[in-house]
Amino acid sequence: MPSLNFLIKFKEPVMPFKLKVSGFIFLQVSIWLTIALFSNAYCQLIIPDSTTAITNKDSLSHHKNNHEIQVKFDYGGVLDAVEEEGIKKYYGVDIRFGWQQTHSNLYNTLYRAPTFGVGFYGGSFDNNDFGEPNALYGFIDIPFYHSKSRWSWIYGIGLGLAFNFNAYDPDTNPDNGLIGSDKNVYIGLTVEGRYQITPHWEAGLGAGFKHFSNGRIQMPNSGINVVPVTFFTAYNFEDTKPLVDKSKIEEFIPFNMISLFGAAGVRNFEYEKSSYLKTTLSISALRQFNYKYRYGLGFELFYTGGGSDRVTEDKSDFQKEFSYGFIGNWEWVVTERLYVPLGVGVYLNYNEENKESLFFKRIGARYLVGKQKKLFLGCSLKITETHADYVEWTLGYVFKKDPNTYKLLF
DSSP, X not given: OHHHHHHHOOSSOXXXXXXXXXXXXXXXXXXXXXXXXXXXXXXXXXXXXXXXXXXXXHHHTTOSEEEEEEEEEEEOOBOHHHHTTTOOOOEEEEEEEEEEESSOOHHHHHTTXXXXXXXXXXXXXXXXXXXXXXXXXXXXXXXXXXXXXXXXXXXXXXXXXXXXXXXXXXXXXXXXOSBOOSSEEEEEEEEEEEEESSSSEEEEEEEEEEEEEOTTSSSOBOOEEXXXXXXXXXXXXXXXXXXXXXXXXXXXXXXXXXXXXXXXXXXXXXXXXOEEEEEEEEEEEEEXXXXXXXXXXXXXXXXXXXXXXXOOSSOOHHHHHEEEEEEEEEEEEOSSSXXXXXXXXXXXXXXXXXXXXXXXXXXXXXXXXXXXXXXXXXXXXXXXXXXXXXXXXXXXXEEEOOOOOOOOOO
């Protein structure tokens, strides 16, 4: 198949991806993740949705959204593996702008009026070998339950671009064995208890998780993980609180779908060596059984550039460059368009020289575009063992016939 080899068989490195290129790629990561998380919510800020389910008559007559400024402080939580590499202390601060809809749709009702927003992060490891990172990101805070008291409990996630690291260099910065690039993906998770002090002021305490890595675009990439205590305070510009009413949500009609996607990215195997093309081709059968979740099983084919030269086992060139296997999928549906794919797979053929092991995992974000909501764009992280394999830039299509109408609830 000459044409196939022309398209995907690369024995030579794609190109020497240095820090400028990795920075450009991670800028795209930040943009994609922010778009995926919040484009749907932003549209609702401008265009009232027809599937209103969160009601507060007094607030509806005045404004469509509650707006707030949040400030969060992190302290401690340095893990043993990170401490062994030279990070003994950790501090961080987040300044965030959020909005919570009062005119809402079905999914805002199901998730108990979440808060969407954008944030800026600054942190310090008290060690110049690693730098003092900053990050720009989007976030969502979701209540565990709808509370009518002053207390509330939330879980949240933030995704974006981190920068201002001092990258590893064997000559000028040999003690940073964790991060090989000055720009990295930022992931922040929080679980917090919050108390409404006044109609405008709120404060809270919780635990967080911060992760920085570059998806193996530039080695080393062990990543930096910290689990700090978080202190939270916020000022709400409005003094209203949406009332969540799930009583008129129609019963969900389960349906089946076929998901097909292709993805591409790059991977670096050794510091200051060239990066190689990696691709994914996937087909999965899925069943959505309620508004929030769907599950399924799929088959995936992966290509790793340079495998025919790298792998020493007695295999054909195809088996050295291509790996394949089955994957179990679980997808978390956040809105009608936005969802989070989670997967655990097992290889039928894999190559240890390509840094593959028996099992692989995936986590990411995807967004359905167009009126029919069938074409999707996304970005995900493919994981082998406990380390990143590569960042998948994804384009796909779902074949489905959704019998649910998502019509007006009242």
